[in-house]
Amino acid sequence: MLRLNLFIFACGHHRAAWRHPDSCVERLGDIGYFEDLARTAERGKLDAVFFADGQSADNVADGPRWFLEPLTALAAMSRATERIGLISTVSSTFYTPFHAARLVASLDHISRGRIGWNVVTSMFDAEARNHGFDSMPDHAWRYARAEEFIQVVLDLWDSWGEGALLHDRKGAYADSSAIHPIHHKGEHFQVDGPLTVPHPPQGHPVLFQAGASDQGRDLAARRAEAIYAVAYDLPAAQEYYRDIKRRVRSAGRSDPVPIMPGLVAYVGSTDQEARAKQRELDELLPSADALRQLSMYVGQNCEQWELDAPVPALPPLEKFSGPKGRYATILRIIETERPTVRQLLGRLASGGGHCTMVGTPERIADEMERWLLNEGADGFNLMPPSLPGGIEDFVDHVIPVLQRRGLFRKDYETSTLRGHLGLARPACRNTSAVAAGVREGCG
Structure with a gap:
């Protein structure tokens, strides 16, 4: 089965989309616009909607980029939907692990287990200068911080055992023996813990990454549960796909780690x-x-x-x-x-540089199937050139073709993002318990 996410970006991924008479540029501060997009994606039974994020405002005259902060927006969108996953970018360079762990775990509770986090190291000096840096730290420093950042967040989520909440009105609210500090002291972070939010419904919200450099590919292969990719054509996609799958095996992992290149699709009843x-x-x-x-x-x-x-x-x-x-x-x-x-x-x-497909629903489905069957992709991160029209076209016309071919679900079978993607629930790994060689407090 294909994995499909909707990558929401302003009025669409074409830089001129906001200029179109039918664009919703005046609604970018209206959460109802994004709720409508999420409901359309959910109607198409997509795995998730995804927000990228940026930390600076550049070239604003050219068109909109960022408006609502994405984690805040996802909180509202989770209340407007029931099944679809909700993913946001989180910068390991600008966030702290405790802050990120608390926000993402809270969203996983609010959404009842539908949250994913896309960890990025960020890349622009203009962003760095908004966070106390003179310029962006070097590549090696950012990736070392990202590795430590991810580990600390996972440890914080596991600082609460899954059975820690007792809700015993005549006794204890929680079992203190199942809640432990993590006492992390590393190169980039010092975090005592435990987290203030109990264990997330998914155990760990799904970790996405988009490693392109050699160091980024290694990090993704070791840590990511799903990967966003950039590939112009099938040969480029195959090179990346095969390399990442090899690195995943070399890291000793048997997880599926679906790879999802970006896809820009123009859909019409005819090619013309x-x-x-x-x-x-x-x-x-x-x-x-x-x-x-x-x-x-x-x-x-x-x-x-x-x-x-x-x-x-x-x-x-x-x-x-x-x-x-x-x-x-x-x-x-x-x-x-x-x-x-x-x-x-x-x-x-x-x-x-993302793949672009232009044509009828059948032609686009043909090409998506070709990538799926030839080690080019496990799915796609849909990047409609215009919104909302681009995702409406895809949901109304391409999705039914994929469903008839048995390449995409006709209905949701699970209620969590981890379930949609066919990912196993990670075992709770309570830090203090692991240090003692036991798993007390982990349900």
Whole structure:
């Protein structure tokens, strides 16, 4: 079965989506907008909805990025839904473990076991300067902190045994012998514990990660229970998929660890209608701004390029001196799709290096099935170019095709995010009990 999440981002993942006459840009401060999106995703029986997060406000004239703080929004969305999972990004660089453990465990209780947390190390200096740093700490420091951060959060969740709450009105509220401090003292954190929130309903809310660098892939392979990925096409997806699965096995794990690349889908009743939807958004993109951005990506002045002409020849990757990852993706898009300049700008404005599928529901389902059956993906993190229309199109037209083929559930069979993803419940690992060689207090 495919695993499918809805990645909610403002008015959609196309940078010009907010400019469309049908966008909900005026509602981004209205929690009802996000509740409606979650209910649509739940109607489609998706595994979860997901929020990324950012810690700085940059280039605000270009369009909306962040508005409501995501953990706060998920608390409200959990009350507007019943089954769908709810995932938010948490920065291990800017949060502390106690703060994160308390927030996420509280949400797991509020939602009755539907919470996931996507741990990131963050990456921009502008974000760092909002949290007491002069610039972003180096890569190795951030990943060492992330490793310790995750361990401390898990220990805090397990500082309460599952049977610790007694609710004995004539005796004790809780069994103090089942609640223990963690006495953590490491390189980055000193945390006594125990947590102020009892053991979460899922044991541990589901841990997502998106490791791309070598160090990030290792961390994801050791720790993640599900992984977000970036892959432009099936060969790139297969390289990442096979590498991560190998690292998971090398880490001694037998967990499924589903891998979910991002997917930008334009759905139409015909291929022509789908391409028209794509072109409509592309034409709303301010070309001068987009060409200036492209100039930075490719290391040359693109501002005089003709929008509806083929992309001029670019130097090969080995002769490019700038950031090579994005440049390599641009070269692959040009080689594979032969786009016009306008089409290339639209592709980069809608999902960047993520897979893009344009066509009928059957054509999109065909391609998703091909990735699933050929070690490209266990599912997808859906990135609709426009919201709410993009997810409504997918739920109403693509999901039924996947269901008829037996590739996606027709109804929820479980009530927790861990259950939706087919993940085992982790055994409670009470820190003090483990140190003593026993598991007292863990139900």
